[in-house]
Amino acid sequence: MCPGPNDIADRVLRAMIRPATAPGSPEFQEVFEQVHERLAQVFQTSNQVITVPGSGRTGLESAILSVLEPGDPTLTITAGYFGSMAIRIITNAGGKADEISFPWGEPLDLERIEEKIAQGGYKLVTMVHNETSSGALYQEAGAVARMAHQHGALFLLDAISSLGGAPLPTDEWEVDLCVSCSHKAMASPIGHGYVAVSDRAWSVMEQRKEPCRSTFFNLLNWKAQPSEEAVGGRTHRRPQVVFSSVHVYYALHEALQMILEEGVEQRWNRHRINAQAFREGIQALGLKPLAKPEIASPTVTCIPLPEGIRPADFLQKLRAEHGIYTTRGLGPYRENAIRIGHMGVTAIPRCILHTLYAMESVLASFGYPVSPGAAVSRAGQVYAEAQQHQPEIGAVP
């Protein structure tokens, strides 16, 4: 139940059991193409999606390095640990990083953000869609994108822990650089960062005063180009700047097939209802998720533990006695909170109910007063209510 890397379906693991295939072979190129087409459907975009080897951070770094030149002013909206990641990359790249920050788990103040953007003359505005450190989802990203555009800035959204688990209409929100990765709600092995790139962002890259100094991180080098040599009936060629991790792409191809079979919107709903069942179960234990209910994430919950229970001890018991692996809080919550990922294949009643029971049992073993069965029972009620409207919600995808 870790908030990434998360579990991988057997079907996806099995897709990797195959002989080595050359990255340039027509057989692999067809899979490579389909992966990018399917990713665009999950991103809800007609923009080109680029997959760069690595993880979310390589996606983030390539998006930033491709558009940023030394001295460029940027604004990052932070409300948790991962917002600051963009600031480190911007600063290393010689950009000027300005920040507007909000308390962890609290809603954003759009008026303050608008004022700041209006004053700054920024080239790039960045924010995190789903703050994996606090368990908060910020659906105002579309409004922030509009503000950025009104003031001549590009908008980068870190959707690393939301893609495939939370509504993310990339085109409707006009996100210029929408960044994600393979191993969170996409339920695929670690291996790739993704960036969906708008025409606006491509033209900023094309009109740089100085070229991007990196070969690997320069998204222009990955951009599909028109080609006379059509592959599989397609009229473009998609460069592989480095050798593609062929087996990981086969896994991703299968994970995407599962997502599209389930349906992207159905998948968002599944995450939403399972997250709600989990949060209500947690509250029945007397605990309170860090994020305010109105912005609670469908893919991850951060839970401050009762005084006197150390996350390291709690997590050790959860793993040893119940077979559940997850991780502690970050930043100011490192020594007093844990985080549970309910994403991809773990956003199902079997995992949620097991985790609630296990947490209740571990809490009791530390002498914390629990009402036996209350958490599982409350979550069961949430499922029962949801099933009245959506009978398929309990089904394992």
Ligand SMILES: Cc1ncc(COP(=O)(O)O)c(C=O)c1O
């Ligand atoms: C919101 C967010 N941004 C960035 C990252 C960094 O991504 P990765 O660890 O895949 O490089 C993470 C990882 O947890 C994340 O949750």
